[in-house]
Amino acid sequence: MEINRTIALRHIRNWFGLLAFIATVMPNTAWASENKPIDSGATAWMLTSTALVLLMVPGLAMFYGGLVRTKNVIGTMMHSFAAMGIMSVLWIICGYAMCFGPNVFGGWLGWNTEYLFLKGIDQTILDAGVPEYVFAMFQGKFAIITPALIAGAFAERVTFKGYCIFIALWGLLVYNPLCHWVWAPDGFLFNMGAAGAIDFAGGTVVHISAGISGLVAALFIGARRGFPKTAMLPNNLVMTMMGAGLLWVGWFGFNAGSSIASGLSTAQALTATQAAAASGALAWMIIESWHQGKATALGFASGILAGLVAVTPAAGVVQPAGALLLGAFASGFCYLAINIKNRLGYDDSLDVFGIHGVGGIVGAILLSFFIRDGWMADAAKAAGGSWSVWQQLSVQAVAVLLAIGYAASVTFVLVFLIHKLFGFRNDTQSEMAGLDHSFHGERGYGMLNAG
Numbered sequence: 001m002e003i004n005r006t007i008a009l010r011h012i013r014n015w016f017g018l019l020a021f022i023a024t025v026m027p028n029t030a031w032a033s034e035n036k037p038i039d040s041g042a043t044a045w046m047l048t049s050t051a052l053v054l055l056m057v058p059g060l061a062m063f064y065g066g067l068v069r070t071k072n073v074i075g076t077m078m079h080s081f082a083a084m085g086i087m088s089v090l091w092i093i094c095g096y097a098m099c100f101g102p103n104v105f106g107g108w109l110g111w112n113t114e115y116l117f118l119k120g121i122d123q124t125i126l127d128a129g130v131p132e133y134v135f136a137m138f139q140g141k142f143a144i145i146t147p148a149l150i151a152g153a154f155a156e157r158v159t160f161k162g163y164c165i166f167i168a169l170w171g172l173l174v175y176n177p178l179c180h181w182v183w184a185p186d187g188f189l190f191n192m193g194a195a196g197a198i199d200f201a202g203g204t205v206v207h208i209s210a211g212i213s214g215l216v217a218a219l220f221i222g223a224r225r226g227f228p229k230t231a232m233l234p235n236n237l238v239m240t241m242m243g244a245g246l247l248w249v250g251w252f253g254f255n256a257g258s259s260i261a262s263g264l265s266t267a268q269a270l271t272a273t274q275a276a277a278a279s280g281a282l283a284w285m286i287i288e289s290w291h292q293g294k295a296t297a298l299g300f301a302s303g304i305l306a307g308l309v310a311v312t313p314a315a316g317v318v319q320p321a322g323a324l325l326l327g328a329f330a331s332g333f334c335y336l337a338i339n340i341k342n343r344l345g346y347d348d349s350l351d352v353f354g355i356h357g358v359g360g361i362v363g364a365i366l367l368s369f370f371i372r373d374g375w376m377a378d379a380a381k382a383a384g385g386s387w388s389v390w391q392q393l394s395v396q397a398v399a400v401l402l403a404i405g406y407a408a409s410v411t412f413v414l415v416f417l418i419h420k421l422f423g424f425r426n427d428t429q430s431e432m433a434g435l436d437h438s439f440h441g442e443r444g445y446g447m448l449n450a451g
Contacts, residue, residue, distance in 0.1 A: 010014075013384030015396055017096075022284075026434075028389060036125035036126070036127065036129065037125070038125055038129055038130070038131065039104075039128065039129025039130065039262075040188050041262045042129050042130050042260070042261050042263075042439070043129065043130050043131065043134060043260040044262070045261075045262035046134045046135070046138055046257060046260065046262075046265065047134060048132050048253065048257075048314070049138060049252075049253035049254075049256065049257025050137050050138040050141060050253065050257070051072070051104050051136065051253070052249065052250045052251075052252060052253025052254070052257065053138065053141035053142065053145070053250055053253045053254050053257065054141050054144070054250075055246060055249065055250040055253075056141075056145055056246065056247050056250035056251065056253075056254065057079070057080050057081070057083065057084055057141075057144055057145055057148060058081070058246065059078050059243045059245075059246030059247040059249075059250055060147075060148055060149065060243065060247060061077040061079075061080035061081060061243070061247065061336060062077070062239050062240065062242055062243030062371075063074075063239075063243030063244055063246075063247060063301070064076050064077070064079070064080065064151065064152050064155060064243070064350055065077040065236070065239060065240075065243070066152060066234055066235065066236040066237055066238070066239035066241075066243060067152075067234045067235075067237075067240055067298075067349075067350050067435070068155050068156050068232075068235060068349070068350075069156065069232060069233070069235055069442060070233070070235040070444065070445060071433070071434025071435070071436055071437065071443075072155070072156045072434050072436060073235055073236070073434045073436065073444035073445070074083055074435070074436040074440055074442050074443070074444040075156075075160065075438075075439055076151070076155050076156070076433020076435065076436070077438060077444075078160065078244075078435075078440060079148060079151035079155075079163060080148040082160075082163070082164055082167075083144050083145070083147050083148040085146055086164060086167060086168050086200055087140070087143050087147060087167065087168075087171055088140060088144060090135075090143075090168060090171055090172065091139075091140040091143050091144075091165075091171075092117060092118055092140070093116065093117060094115075094172075094173065095140070095143055095172070095176055096115050096118060096136050096139065096140065097110065097112050097113070097115035097261075098110055098111060098172070098176040098177075098180065099139065099143075099176050099179040099180050099183070099184060100115065100139070100179075100180070100184050101115055101184075102186060103180075103184075103186050103187075107180075107181075107186070107187070107188050108177055108180075109176055109177045109180050110180045110184050110186075110187075118133070118136055119148050119192075121133060121136065126260070128261060128343055130289040131261060135260065137340075138257060139179075141252030141357065142179075142205070142206060142254075143171055143175055143176075143179070145206070146171075146175055146202075146210050147166075147167035147170050147171055147175065147207070148167075149206070149207070149208070149210040149211075149212040149214070149352060149356055150167070150170070150210050150213050150217065150282070150352060151163065151167075151214075152214065152349060152351070152352045153213075153214025153215060153217055153218040153348045153350065153352035153353065153360065154214070154217050154218050154221055154349065155233075155348060155349040155350050155432055156224050156431070156435065157221065157224050157225075157349075157425060158221065158424055158425060158426060158427055159422075159423050159424060159425070159426050159430075159439065160435070160439040160440070161272075161422060161423070162418050162419070162422050162423055162424035162425075162444075163424075165418050165422055166217075166414060166415065166418050166424065169414050169418070170213065170380050170411065170414060171411075173410055173414070174209060174213065174406070174411065174414075175209065176405070177207070178204070178205050178209055178221045178403060178406065178407070179205050181402075182197060182199045182205050182241030182399070183199070183205065187424065188403055189204075189398075189399050190410035192342055192394040192395050192398065193387075193391055193394075194379055194387040194391065194392075194400070195379040195387060195392060195395070197365065197395050197396060197398070197399035198313060198314070198316075198317055198364075198367060198368075198395075198396065198397070199313045199314075199399070200255065200258055200269065200313055200314060200315045200316035200370075201254055201255045201258035201269070201312045201313065201315055202254070202258075202312050202313070202314070203259075203309070203310070203312045203313025203314070203360045203363045203364045204360065204364050204399055204400060204403045205403075206312070206335035206356075206360070207309045207312060207356040207357065207359060207360030207363075208236060208356075208357060208360040208361060208364065208403045208404060209403055209407040210299060210352065210357070211352055211353045211355075211356040211357020211358065211359075211360055211381065212353065212357050212359075212403075212404050212407045212408050212411075213407045213408070213411040214348065214351070214352035214353055214356075214357070215348060215353035215357060215408075216407075216408050216411045216415065217415050217420050218323070218346065218348045218349070218352075219293075219346055220412065220415045220416070220419075221415070221424060221425040222421070223345075223346070224347055224348070224349065224431070225421045225428060225431055225432065227347050228345060232388070234298070235444075237297055237298060237432065238298075238405065240298065240301060241297055241300075241301055243301075244300075244305065244321060247304070247305065247430055248277055248304055248308065249306070251272075251273055251277070251308045251312075252270055252273055254273075254312070255270070255272070255311065255315040256267045256269040256270035256272040256273065256315070258315070258316065259316065265316060268315075268316065268319075269294040269315040269316050270301055271323075272303055272311050272314065272316075272318055272319070272320060272322075272323035273308065273311055273323070275311075275313075275320045275323035275324050275327065275328035276308060276310060276311030276315075276323040276324065276326050276330075277304050277307045277308045277311075277327065278306040278307070278324075278327070278353075279302045279307055279310065279323070279324040279326075279327030279328045279331075280303040280304060280305070280306045280307020280310070280327035280328065280330055280331045281300050281301075281303035281307065281331075282328075282422070283303060283307075283327065283331035283332060284299050284302055284303025284306065284331040284334075284335060285299065285300055285303065286302060287331065287332060287335050288335070291335075293300055302331075302334065302335075302338075302351070302355060303331045305355050305356075305359070305373070306330040306331045306333075306334040306335075306359045307326070307330055307331060307359075307444070308357060309326060309330065309356055309357045309359030309360055309363060310322050310326045310327060310329070310330030310360070310362050310363035310366075311326050311363060312360070313363045313364045313367055314326060314363050314364075314366075314367035314370065314374050317367060317370075317371045317372060317375050318367060318370040318371065318372060319370070319372050321370075321402050322367075322369075322370025322371075323370075325366075325370065326362070326363055326366060326367065326370065326424045328403060329362055329366060330358075330359045330362045330363060333358050333362050333433055334351075334354055334355050334358050334359050334362075334416070336356040337353070337357075337358040338351050338355075341353075354440070361400055361404075361443040364396050364398050364399065364400050365393070365397060365400060367396070368389050368390075368392045368393040369389060370392075371389070371392070376389075379392075426438065426439075428431050
């Protein structure tokens with residue numbers, strides 16, 4: 001106890017000292033073994049998946065960067081890259097402990113002192129035969145890309161300092177608790193009902209939380225100056241399309257890597273991912289051609305993302321036919337949501353809620369109707385024969401509503417406090433000059449004037 005107290009006092013000098021101090025009175029559990037043999041095949045795939053998910057972050061930066069005006073391209077891309085630094089450091093210090101430690105504070109989050117700075121997993125091998133370091137780094141990439149997604153909702157109009165403070169606090173207070181509820185072995189959503197709330201790779205934890213948080217932040221800080229009367233056209237759709245392609249490739253690690261294996265479940269998730277992405281893109285082309293008379297490149301990219309988002313929670317439980325339907329349904333709902341946004345006039349700059357929020361909700365809810373028979377039979381057997389699609393639907397609905405309510409309420413408080421204390425919305429002069437010049441002293445395209 002004296003040693004733990006000494007450690008806590010040492011860390012209290014920095015920003016995370018309070019967390020370390022609280023940790024000295026909280027329990028630790030071991031959910032892996034130091035003597036478990038390594039499965040080299042599973043480990044190799046998980047290493048690859050970890051790299052693929054990290055690749056999605058510069059892919060997202062390109063996707064978002066191409067959609068904003070010339071004067072904001074570097075500032076917008078920096079939102080994604082800054083998350084790579086900030087969220088990685090937080091994840092190593094305490095994020096992993098908060099997500100995958102045992103329940104504390106009534107199950108609101110997890111905690112394990114052995115996970116602080118990842119110091120207690122140096123020799124640990126998970127039951128899946130994968131070093132816990134690999135699992136921790138894989139999960140850490142999700143913690144990076146989720147707040148980076150939010151940035152698209154308020155693109156072109158926030159201070160860089162305010163954004164950095166926001167994602168740090170949002171990761172600690174929104175992402176980490178949600179991750180624990182859904183993915184930790186003792187999380188209450190993980191154990192709800194016969195089969196738990198199904199979120200194979202992050203429909204609820206990543207996309208719904210990012211989508212609803214982006215919407216709340218965008219509504220709070222207001223529209224870009226000049227919106228919607230001033231045309232705010234993409235500066236580089238070629239870059240956006242390349243970003244969409246990188247996201248599609250990276251999503252194979254995002255979904256198939258979530259099997260934490262290299263076998264049948266991995267193949268099933270990978271196939272479902274491809275089916276939903278292709279179906280979403282095709283459905284968006286058809287809908288847009290019928291509604292507007294032309295199929296646009298941006299529409300195709302939006303359809304890719306809609307399909308990928310929708311299949312994310314379902315990739316481990318649906319067959320290809322179900323994935324095709326999920327992708328198509330998601331494109332339809334997301335297309336409708338964006339058109340409603342345009343009529344209502346609020347400024348979700350890059351349609352974070354319209355794609356990620358709506359697509360995540362569609363996937364998390366509708367997956368109940370497309371669960372493969374074998375998976376249903378196993379779940380029913382585990383539940384003593386009482387499990388049904390309608391029971392799972394109710395569990396999915398509860399998880400979605402909890403994620404929406406929690407993310408929205410905490411995000412509102414964070415944005416309000418950050419705006420009052422540090423400044424979140426940029427001033428008129430900075431916004432008109434552009435993020436690139438105002439906050440970074442650079443230009444994305446040499447000496448080109450702001451566009």
